[in-house]
Amino acid sequence: xxxxxxxxxxxxxxxxxxxxxxxxxxxxxxxxxxxxxxxxxxxxxxxxxxxxxxxxxxxxxxxxxxxxxxxxxxxxxxxxxxxxxxxxxxxxxxxxxxxxxxxxxxxxxxxxxxxxxxxxxxxxxxxxxxxxxxxxxxxxxxxxxxxxxxxxxxxxxxxxxxxxxxxxxxxxxxxxxxxxxxxxxxxxxxxxxxxxxxxxxxxxxxxxxxxxxxxxxxxxxxxxxxxxxxxxxxxxxxxxxxxxxxxxxxxxxxxxxxxxxxxxxxxxxxxxxxxxxxxxxxxxxxxxxxxxx
Amino acid sequence: xxxxxxxxxxxxxxxxxxxxxxxxxxxxxxxxxxxxxxxxxxxxxxxxxxxxxxxxxxxxxxxxxxxxxxxxxxxxxxxxxxxxxxxxxxxxxxxxxxxxxxxxxxxxxxxxxxxxxxxxxxxxxxxxxxxxxxxxxxxxxxxxxxxxxxxxxxxxxxxxxxxxxxxxxxxxxxxxxxxxxxxxxxxxxxxxxxxxxxxxxxxxxxxxxxxxxxxxxxxxxxxxxxxxxxxxxxxxxxxxxxxxxxxxxxxxxxxxxxxxxxxxxxxxxxxxxxxxxxxxxx
Numbered sequence: 001x002x003x004x005x006x007x008x009x010x011x012x013x014x015x016x017x018x019x020x021x022x023x024x025x026x027x028x029x030x031x032x033x034x035x036x037x038x039x040x041x042x043x044x045x046x047x048x049x050x051x052x053x054x055x056x057x058x059x060x061x062x063x064x065x066x067x068x069x070x071x072x073x074x075x076x077x078x079x080x081x082x083x084x085x086x087x088x089x090x091x092x093x094x095x096x097x098x099x100x101x102x103x104x105x106x107x108x109x110x111x112x113x114x115x116x117x118x119x120x121x122x123x124x125x126x127x128x129x130x131x132x133x134x135x136x137x138x139x140x141x142x143x144x145x146x147x148x149x150x151x152x153x154x155x156x157x158x159x160x161x162x163x164x165x166x167x168x169x170x171x172x173x174x175x176x177x178x179x180x181x182x183x184x185x186x187x188x189x190x191x192x193x194x195x196x197x198x199x200x201x202x203x204x205x206x207x208x209x210x211x212x213x214x215x216x217x218x219x220x221x222x223x224x225x226x227x228x229x230x231x232x233x234x235x236x237x238x239x240x241x242x243x244x245x246x247x248x249x250x251x252x253x254x255x256x257x258x259x260x261x262x263x264x265x266x267x268x269x270x271x272x273x274x275x276x277x278x279x280x281x282x283x284x285x286x287x288x289x290x291x292x293x
Numbered sequence: 294x295x296x297x298x299x300x301x302x303x304x305x306x307x308x309x310x311x312x313x314x315x316x317x318x319x320x321x322x323x324x325x326x327x328x329x330x331x332x333x334x335x336x337x338x339x340x341x342x343x344x345x346x347x348x349x350x351x352x353x354x355x356x357x358x359x360x361x362x363x364x365x366x367x368x369x370x371x372x373x374x375x376x377x378x379x380x381x382x383x384x385x386x387x388x389x390x391x392x393x394x395x396x397x398x399x400x401x402x403x404x405x406x407x408x409x410x411x412x413x414x415x416x417x418x419x420x421x422x423x424x425x426x427x428x429x430x431x432x433x434x435x436x437x438x439x440x441x442x443x444x445x446x447x448x449x450x451x452x453x454x455x456x457x458x459x460x461x462x463x464x465x466x467x468x469x470x471x472x473x474x475x476x477x478x479x480x481x482x483x484x485x486x487x488x489x490x491x492x493x494x495x496x497x498x499x500x501x502x503x504x505x506x507x508x509x510x511x512x513x514x515x516x517x518x519x520x521x522x523x524x525x526x527x528x529x530x531x532x533x534x535x536x537x538x539x540x541x542x543x544x545x546x547x548x549x550x551x552x553x554x555x556x557x558x559x560x561x562x563x564x565x566x567x568x569x570x571x572x573x574x575x
Binding site for chain 2: 006014016125135253272
């Protein structure tokens with residue numbers, strides 16, 4: 001798409017794009033270039049000498065059991081966050097689309113958590129599930145469940161998944177509701193007249209028509225689980241216990257900032273960049289498809 | 294609808310109310326915890342109804358912070374958060390709207406090159422370039438400054454795209470008429486494009502306000518000075534030990550303070566919020 005009518009000036013457009021290009025160069029391209037550069041280097045313990053080591057940092061990463069474990073943890077975490085979040089929001093949105101009375105009130109009450117920072121969501125749930133004083137812990141104890149996410153792997157994962165899903169539900173909900181409201185009523189009414197039950201109507205008409213929205217949300221939720229949940233992890237488990245919730249982003253931060261392993265952390269950054277590129281391409285292919293239909 | 298299923302309607306309301314309760318429960322507990330003394334919360338189970346320490350707890354965190362963890366006062370932290378939440382959206386809007394204007398309404402060498410340069414930043418979130426970006430900020434002497442907190446987050450491909458998409462929908466006749474009348478490009482920008490872009494700006498502002506307010510990793514990296522903490526960072530710094538070793542009443546009071554401004558923005562500007570959310574993600 002191009003404009004037919006344009007203005008002419010030899011210098012004005014350059015002045016107009018200059019601020020954005022300057023910030024992009026200094027804070028995006030230069031650091032990204034450096035990440036790639038550091039990833040080929042090895043620094044000594046005092047940061048005085050660096051040595052070019054080629055792909056050795058990458059080779060070391062893929063031999064490192066912790067790093068491979070972190071990949072596995074990230075995969076499990078993002079799949080859980082994406083699927084549980086999408087399933088709950090779809091259920092809520094379908095119900096909200098059905099009811100006539102109070103739909104607006106439900107919507108207003110359900111979009112709250114969008115405003116909550118991931119780190120705060122983490123703190124709230126960590127408090128509810130606190131091993132000695134948490135309210136939920138108390139209830140679970142009554143049911144005979146010994147809850148201690150500070151020590152138990154699976155429970156730590158459950159905690160960060162719950163906090164992450166809770167924060168993301170409102171976002172998914174809004175997109176599903178918008179998707180549902182754009183489905184023509186006549187389609188559903190025709191099926192109802194033909195005697196299709198609500199459940200059958202959902203699976204044969206509504207769900208297929210919603211699939212572009214669902215796919216879009218799938219990508220967005222995976223990106224969210226990969227990157228934006230840093231706050232949830234840092235405010236609660238900090239990757240523990242014993243790496244059980246050490247997702248890739250947290251590991252980059254931990255190795256680079258806390259352990260000061262510049263080469264290894266940068267190599268991890270470069271790998272993450274490739275993952276982001278793959279996810280972005282997936283997202284844009286979806287957008288193209290939506291335009292065609 | 295052509296059919297009436299009272300049971301299904303009942304079930305729908307039941308599911309929705311359950312959903313609302315699940316969403317609200319942590320927020321309620323947070324509020325309750327912020328109104329009690331530490332001793333009251335340490336009882337198992339803690340009270341589920343607000344106590345009488347509301348004023349004391351909030352005064353304490355606003356002026357003096359916690360006593361065990363970080364002593365940064367929440368008053369200063371709220372100011373810092375507000376600076377981030379206002380400068381980032383405003384800065385983004387200014388640089389994005391002018392660059393989108395240049396890319397849509399001018400033909401110049403390197404136009405597509407600049408376009409792709411902006412586009413590609415989508416693929417470089419802060420999280421994947423943590424250490425090098427930190428180094429750049431340190432080299433520029435921008436650690437513990439408002440400039441360091443905001444400027445690196447101002448560049449944004451999404452905002453530029455949003456304005457570009459919007460400009461493409463404006464009929465060519467506007468620009469044609471402006472040119473026939475002898476208006477300069479900047480005149481056209483101020484008198485035609487800016488007024489037309491108002492709703493797009495409002496939508497963008499709401500989304501970016503929340504984005505700026507809720508930043509976590511970035512301020513965590515570049516603020517070491519207590520007076521520069523944002524509210525979200527401050528909460529993290531108040532948690533010193535695990536579990537029972539924290540002043541949960543004060544932490545929760547700060548959490549409420551941290552959630553209120555973005556929540557109010559979402560509530561009061563709901564229409565623009567939904568519009569902004571749906572459109573920036575296209």
